[in-house]
Amino acid sequence: MEKISPELVGRLKPIILGLAEFIWMGALAWLTILSVFHFWRNSFIATALILALGALMALTVRKKGFVQVYPIALLVGTVVEIIGVQSGAWRYLLPDFFGIPFWLPLVWGNARAIFDERPPPELEV
Numbered sequence: 001m002e003k004i005s006p007e008l009v010g011r012l013k014p015i016i017l018g019l020a021e022f023i024w025m026g027a028l029a030w031l032t033i034l035s036v037f038h039f040w041r042n043s044f045i046a047t048a049l050i051l052a053l054g055a056l057m058a059l060t061v062r063k064k065g066f067v068q069v070y071p072i073a074l075l076v077g078t079v080v081e082i083i084g085v086q087s088g089a090w091r092y093l094l095p096d097f098f099g100i101p102f103w104l105p106l107v108w109g110n111a112r113a114i115f116d117e118r119p120p121p122e123l124e125v
Contacts, residue, residue: 024060028053029114032107043096046103054106057113070109077108 032053039046058066078100084090085099096102 021060025057025114028057028060029110032110032114036103036107040101040103041094043094043102046101047106050103050106050110054110054113057110061113066113069112073112074105074109077111078105081105081108 032050035046035049035053039049054070058070081100081104082098085092085095091099092101094101
């Protein structure tokens with residue numbers, strides 16, 4: 001059996017790690033969505049789960065600026081939601097504050113983290 005050359009290992013390692021991070025972030029994205037679908041009626045559980053998923057995203061993403069953009073997305077998304085609810089454009093069945101549930105701002109933060117993810121550059125066509 002042939003040995004894999006250290007040069008090949010060096011070239012494949014960032015591709016495999018980048019792909020694994022991309023898949024992991026996709027799984028965290030689905031878990032965020034499933035948390036909302038299954039626990040929207042219990043704001044405490046939904047908030048705790050989505051917050052934990054956001055923390056996992058922050059630990060996973062090694063990009064500079066993640067910690068700065070998460071709260072910005074959280075705040076902007078929250079303001080947009082409050083404006084939408086207060087203007088009568090939509091409503092939530094079980095609001096906690098200003099017409100929105102507690103977990104909703106965290107979903108906006110997680111969404112920013114998810115949409116910031118890209119496949120590793122080595123995989124782009």
